[in-house]
Ligand SMILES: C[C@H](O)[C@@H](O)CC(=O)C(=O)O
């Protein structure tokens with residue numbers, strides 16, 4: 474069915490100065506500016522159908538420094554972080570609705586209607602990373618944590634990995650505030666080698682983290698397996714995936730028993746299809762999927778995938794939750810909706826990728842209003 478031809482394609486370098494407030498900072502990315510290559514494909518179709526896509530990057534917009542790419546760690550600040558999430562708005566349905574119709578998922582049909590209703594009423598459980606970025610002061614951490622508790626959050630992630638004493642102090646603060654029952658996760662953003670990861674986490678085990686995320690290089694599958702073997706007996710699972718770029722890496726992580734929580738990233742894995750194949754493999758290995766969403770637009774995209782996962786693939790919420798970061802949603806035409814610390818299913822057409830034109834104009838690099846001011850201030 475031909476509905477029109479591509480009539481225009483635009484690519485824009487959109488950057489948000491998140492580093493000014495330490496938002497998004499971790500042991501590896503100390504000053505990230507959440508950025509995106511934002512692509513819009515327009516058509517001449519009568520209904521005006523178009524596709525919008527983002528490639529989430531860290532710090533340098535669409536600039537790629539290949540000399541750093543080769544040498545640095547895969548997630549080094551300044552390197553591109555994620556792949557492409559480009560999806561049209563065909564049929565006027567939310568992305569997750571289209572995906573749920575797929576025939577091969579026969580088994581997931583059992584109980585599907587009930588799960589759909591449950592999602593519409595209760596939403597998909599989320600956890601927050603926004604209280605405890607590494608660059609936040611202890612006061613900010615306390616204030617954000619107190620607010621998050623008031624807002625009903627029960628699952629929290631704290632960044633670790635740069636300095637052990639700082640980690641012990643910050644984990645103590647957060648555990649004291651949330652109490653022994655609520656869930657705490659830790660994220661080292663690849664900072665350690667294998668023995669260091671085991672040693673460091675043995676010292677943080679007393680804070681009862683559910684998982685340590687990205688304890689070492691995301692490419693080191695056997696390293697993850699070794700860490701997993703050492704830490705699972707301490708009650709700490711291994712979570713990874715936000716830097717894994719295809720299903721083959723995930724296949725090997727699963728085969729090597731290298732992770733207990735699998736973190737798809739809607740953009741890093743190029744296309745919805747690649748994400749779906751990973752969801753299906755995770756189901757086969759009975760490993761819970763807890764998506765990564767720390768970046769501009771990632772919450773918007775990944776909510777479609779994880780709600781689909783629950784309704785049509787995993788049919789389980791056990792040990793499952795989706796990351797939420799409380800930044801930059803106001804720039805999206807269809808921002809995520811969080812209620813009672815859960816993602817409420819999106820109902821607008823498409824993959825929730827469309828950004829507001831006004832936001833794109835303001836944050837375009839280097840000539841958007843926001844960057845003109847910041848760059849001028851840097852010069853003075
Ligand atoms: C640099 C990013 O903010 C990163 O810290 C996100 C991340 O690791 C997460 O959300 O998990």
Ligand SMILES: [Mg+2]
Pocket residue numbers: 660662686687715765767
């Ligand atoms: Mg992470």
